[in-house]
Structures are given as structure tokens and as C-alpha cells.
Amino acid sequence: MKLLVTGGAGFIGSNFVHHVVAHTEHHVTVLDKLTYAGNRASLAGLPDDRVAFVHGDIADAELVDGLIAGADAVVHYAAESHNDNSLADPRPFLDTNIVGTYTLLEAVRRHDVRFHHISTDEVYGDLELDDPARFTDTTPYNPSSPYSSTKAASDLLVRAWVRSFGVRATISNCSNNYGPYQHVEKFIPRQITNVLRGIRPKLYGAGHNVRDWIHADDHSSAVLAVLNRGRIGDTYLIGADGEKDNKSVIELILTQMGQPADAYDHVTDRAGHDLRYAIDSSKLRDELGWTPQYGDFEAGLAVTIDWYRENESWWAPAKGATEAFYAERGQ
Template identity: 45%
Template sequence: MKLLVCGGAGFIGSAFVHQRVAAGDEVRVLDALTYAGRRENVEGLDVDLVVGRIEDPGAVEQAAAGVDAIVNFAAETHVDRSILDAQAFVTTNAVGTYTLVEEARRRGVRYVQVSTDEVYGSIREGAFTEEHPLEPSSPYSASKAGADLMVLAAHITYGQDVVIARGSNCYGPRQFPEKLIPVMTLNAIHGGPLPVYGQGDQVRTWLHVDDFASGIHAALAHGESGQAYNVGGAKEKINLDVVRRIIALTGASEDQVKHVEDRLGHDFRYALDSSKLRALAGWEPRMDFDEGGLESTVHWYRDHEWWWKPLVATDEYRAYYRRVYGQDPAF
């Protein structure tokens, strides 16, 4: 296939691009190269990189020329940033999705929206199926839920060929140091405080980025038009236990754990039922969080200072980190 991968220079998007290039697909990447998107993430791959924003119709029209499908990873993704200022989330996640869906409709090509378990809100017991209502809790998840509904409306209204893939918490190489695992890993390696929200008893289900990427391809290749598919991890973990495991892997001390004020509107637990995707395409996550997944990720950050160091050396990053955690990072 000839694919337009929006946000393909970011964390999850670049994992998908690596897989599809290896599989022989022709890939064009549209990416704004903001703080979380980097040329280095697709360096050495035979891809056509177009620099532009998904809310820009001109850039989208140029990038979409001749493609068979559009897969949209492009998004503002961090809940903390959305709480501080939601404007960019509305612009990219909602307006950008609308722009892409319109282009896909104009060209008559399949459109895949990459979404998140956070659109469902929090669940105390059991797991979300695709039939659960969307009850987002943050400006970030609200903007993603709105985008999902816009995509589904395009199918209902116009009969447009669309599919949604909703993933659980991802981890792995090339994740910007604002999410739990890279932040804790880098602080642990450098002997600094490990800022844990509240009591650290929030529950997340972890999915390696390569497994999410393969699940998205399963939805692209086999998904029924107008349907959403959950792409969930197999390991449910309490946040504080994840931090303790990182401490063990890095040789840090539990004395470094510093409980900070909890995030506003913090969802307690996410869990996805992925049986619909498994039945459709036989998809299964392959990377075990406990048996090599987390450890290989920690080692990647330890061995790739050249990748993350320029990202965290900026005044913008330091100011953001202080606003969120009330302290400076150790790295």
C-alpha cells in the first residue's frame, strides 16, 4: 500500500512507519515536527517526509496525493499539558482530524484514526468494550473523543470508509520525557526525585509501542468500516509498582520517590477489552511488560542520551516540568 502516516515522526507513529517500511509499504509522513516529533525517529528509512500541520488543508492535500489510505497519529497527547492550556489540543486533535477526514472523503481512501482508552473515562472493575459510551475526563481526552465522533459521523453521514483504533498506555523507545516511564527512568538514572501523583495507586494497562503499531495495522488491513477496535495491553499495573520496578532496574533508591499533588480530574483506572480485534485479525501483544518490555525500555533511555538530551535542555521543557511537578528534573 501507499500510506500517508500523519504524525509519523512521533513516538507511536514512527514505530508504525518502521514496521510498514520493513513490510514493503510505500510511506509518506506528514508531521509538524513539534517538540514530540523528530526527524531522527525516521532517519535512515526510505520515506517521504512532508513538514506540515494536519489542520492545514493545503499541507494535507499535498501530502495525500496518490495514497491508498491515511493513518492519523498526529495529536497533542499529554494530559498535563492539556490542563495547562487546551487550545492546541482542540486545534490539532479536533480541527486537524476534521481536515484529514475531509481529504480522505474527497479522495475516496480509507481513513484510520488512532485514538486512546482515555476517551472512555475511568472504570473501577472490568474492561471497556467498544460499546461503552465515551466519557472523557480531561481536555486531552475530550478532544480525542470529539475527533472519534467526527470520524464515526463521516461514516454514518457519507458512508465514508473509516476505522478507529483505541490503545492503552504505551511505552517503549522514542517517547518524549513527559510520560510516566521516561520521566521516572531518567530521574532514577540521574539520582533525582521521582514525582508520583497522589498515592500512586492509579491503575494502567501497559502496551509496548510495537504491539500497538501492529494492532493499528490489523485494524487498517482487516477492520470493518465504521467500527472502533480496542488495542489493549496484557499487563495491568499500579503506577507506584511501575516506579518501584524502574528503581530496581536502575539501582535507584525508594527514598527518591516524592509524592506530589495529584493531577486534576485524574482517572483512576483504564482497562480495554481487545477481544474484537483479536477475533478479527488474530492480533496479540507480543512484548511482555515484566519479561523484557520495561527493562529494554529503561536500557534504551540509558543508552540514547544523544536522543533525549536536546529535548530536555530547553527553557520551555524546564518551565513545563516545574509547573507540573513543582521541581526541576534531575536529568
């Protein structure tokens, strides 16, 4: 197939492009705006005869229409996705996550192109720490930030275009990703690179907040499964049973990197910090036969630490500015 991958120079999108090249014969065109979170270096080493890059905005209707006209399927990763940034300035999240998704949907409707929309478990809000429940595809939406609310809106647009216009689309809502090519502003790579730089890691509040972690390569394999075998109009939740509280994650990073488990600092908590996310991925596993490669979070984390240790040239250019940004906020 000829795939158009939006946001393919970002963290999860670039991991998907690498996975597609390694495991299929598909040709990929990446469309990326190259905001601070997009990095051409994340696509380095991929063959030119398999991967093409287009610098552009998913809200550019003319550009999008021309690219989708030549595609067999679109995998839509492009999004503004950082909660802290959405609290500081919500407007880019509306422009990209809502207007950008609308622009793509109109183009796939005109050209009858298969569409897969990448979303987040954050659209469901959060769960109590002692609640045994997990999110499913029938959990009511209850977003709590400008980021998650705009992703919820984009999901609803996709559902409406399927029902109203017959667009051939699926949705996946994934739990927190970790792995190569993740910007150093994010929790896991920030702590890993702090240790590598001799800086004490930083933990929001008491660190009791729980996230359901999945390695980006497992996310990629799940998306391919949905693209190939998912039922049109359906939503699939992607998770690897990786629930860990933030305190345990930071202590595990320190231990795996040969540091005392308590060698970190507590910093001001994030406003409106969701308590717990947890994914029930049984539909994906039962219907599509998907299983994660990194079912053991500790093993996946060790591989991730090794990648950041070996690829300082990739993350170093953004490290200083990131830490300065957080220092201004007492974080």
C-alpha cells in the first residue's frame, strides 16, 4: 500500500514509520509540520525508495487533498499532545487536533481513502487509584484538559464522518507510550536524560498518579493490525497491561541506571493532573489476535534507556531549553 502518515516525524509517528519499513512492503509518505516535537532526524537511515517526506500542515486543505489523492490509506498521528503546553496556550490544540482532523476527513471523503485515527486514553478522563475498572471502547468521554478535550472532539468528528458520509475509518485510543525518539520534555525520557547529564530527576507531586505504559513499537504493531483487520467504524483500545505509578517508574529508571532509588526531587504538581489511566485491550487481542512484544515493562524500559544512552546526538539539542522551561515553573 501507499500510506500517508501524518505527524510521522514525531515520537509515535516516527516509530510507526520505522515499524512499517521493517515489517511490510508499504511505501510511506510522511506529512509533518515540524513543530518543536517533530524531528527529521527521527527518520534518518530509512530508505529513500520507501519513505518520502513532505513538510506541511494538516490544516492546509490543498496540500492534504493532493497527498490523499495518491494514497491507499491515511494513518493520522499528527497532534498537539503535551498537556502542560495545552494549559499554557490551548489555541494550537484546536487548530491542529480539530481543524486539522476535519481537513483530513474531508479529503478522504472526496477520494474514498481508508483512514485510521490515532487517539489517546486521556479522552476518557481518569480513574480513582483504587478503582479496579479499566477504560473500554464504551467508556463515556470525560476529558480534563485542552489537549484531551480536543482529541475527544477529533474522535467524535471521525465517528460522525463514518456515520454521515460513509468514510472508511477506524479509531484507536492508546495508553502512555515510551521508547525511542520521544522528546525530552516527556516524563520517561526527561528522567533518563537527566540521569545521563548528572541532573537529579524530577517527580510531579507525590508521584501517586498511575499510567498504563506501552512501548511505541507495540503501539505500531497494534495500529497495523487495526489498519489491516479492524472493522470500519470501530474503536480499538491499545494497551500492554503496564500500569505503574510515577514514583515507581522514576525509581525503576534510577535503579536500572545504577543510581540510588531515592535520588530524585519532588516538584510542583501539574494543574488538574489525572489520577490513573488503565486500558482494557481485550477487544484488540481477541478480535485481531494482537499481543505486545514488551509485555514486561521493566524489559522495555531497559531497552529504552539503552537507546537514549546511545543516541545523545538526537536528544541533546533540545535538552537545555527543556530544562530551562521547567525551571521557570518550579518543575
